[in-house]
Amino acid sequence: MASVAFIGLGVMGYPMAGYLAKGGHDVTVYNRTSEKAAKWAAEHGGAHAPTPRQAAAGKDFVFACVGNDDDVRQVTLSEDGAFAEMGEGSTFIDNTTASAVLARELHAAGTARGIGCLDAPVSGGQAGAENGALTVMVGGDEDVFARARPLIDCYAKMVGHMGPAGSGQLTKMVNQICIAGLVQGLAEGIHFAQNAGLDVAKVIDVISKGAAGSWQMENRYETMDAGQYDHGFAVDWMRKDLDICLTEARGNGSHLPVAALVDQFYSEIQKMGGNRWDTSSLLARLKKA
Numbered sequence: 001m002a003s004v005a006f007i008g009l010g011v012m013g014y015p016m017a018g019y020l021a022k023g024g025h026d027v028t029v030y031n032r033t034s035e036k037a038a039k040w041a042a043e044h045g046g047a048h049a050p051t052p053r054q055a056a057a058g059k060d061f062v063f064a065c066v067g068n069d070d071d072v073r074q075v076t077l078s079e080d081g082a083f084a085e086m087g088e089g090s091t092f093i094d095n096t097t098a099s100a101v102l103a104r105e106l107h108a109a110g111t112a113r114g115i116g117c118l119d120a121p122v123s124g125g126q127a128g129a130e131n132g133a134l135t136v137m138v139g140g141d142e143d144v145f146a147r148a149r150p151l152i153d154c155y156a157k158m159v160g161h162m163g164p165a166g167s168g169q170l171t172k173m174v175n176q177i178c179i180a181g182l183v184q185g186l187a188e189g190i191h192f193a194q195n196a197g198l199d200v201a202k203v204i205d206v207i208s209k210g211a212a213g214s215w216q217m218e219n220r221y222e223t224m225d226a227g228q229y230d231h232g233f234a235v236d237w238m239r240k241d242l243d244i245c246l247t248e249a250r251g252n253g254s255h256l257p258v259a260a261l262v263d264q265f266y267s268e269i270q271k272m273g274g275n276r277w278d279t280s281s282l283l284a285r286l287k288k289a
């Protein structure tokens, strides 16, 4: 069993770290708001540390799941960051959804110190994290992936090694690009069904088994029909992700007209006060228009 540090006990990180502990690993956690770290340690019997640097000292594997690029830089490369105490041959696994540029930057900084680095963003949401059933898209060196794989398996149902550093984040971008247009399509379909006087549950029961079916349809139609958005994947996070996608697309020559449009729709939802609403709140915007 490995000695592990986990940095960032948010909606995703808290249960993910829990699955590493349940997997028999010796886990020390760090969270910026220290009460959460103390709560986690009491619940799982692990230790907690006051800085990422102290959490990471002497550990074989250090995981992070924080907010954005700058947050990751802060918990790794700053004076109190994990890299300052990570030894040669140790491994850093970043589960944050961040840019491919950051992934390559960390890989280079890690390599210079003898630290193996993987970008390993996740998909599957809060429920996937709480059930230990996330999809994990990994970029980085093959041998580093091989040694981290058994630990990643603790919180995953699907793990793919996508290529060199940055490839995990690029795969996550594809995931978000696909979701953006899909959720808008679903919102338009439900909006239309409601206005046509159809029974939305009946409609979804029939069409979800056909070509229009999707995870979003199965898991979100009920709350969308009821106008409930206080759950799930926050609009603020989606805007961060779409910004990463659109920036990368400008660099690699991709045209993403629908993703760009849906990003604007989400900015309107933020103006409606929906920063923390689930991404399916695109329907609330249609109903307001």
Ligand code: NAP
Residues within 6 Å of the ligand: 008, 009, 010, 011, 012, 013, 031, 032, 033, 036, 065, 066, 067, 068, 070, 071, 072, 074, 075, 095, 096, 097, 098, 122, 123, 124, 125, 126, 232, 233, 234, 237
């Ligand atoms: P969250 O609940 O807001 O948690 C964010 C965590 O990061 C908290 O522990 C927060 O500490 C910590 N943090 C943020 N900035 C920090 C900084 N500068 N220094 C130290 N700690 C910092 O977010 P989440 O939903 O777990 O999401 C985490 C990552 O996973 C994001 O990149 C998100 O895009 C991605 N993701 C989320 C979902 C989802 O459904 N939620 C799905 C897939 C991917 P505090 O507790 O002190 O605030």
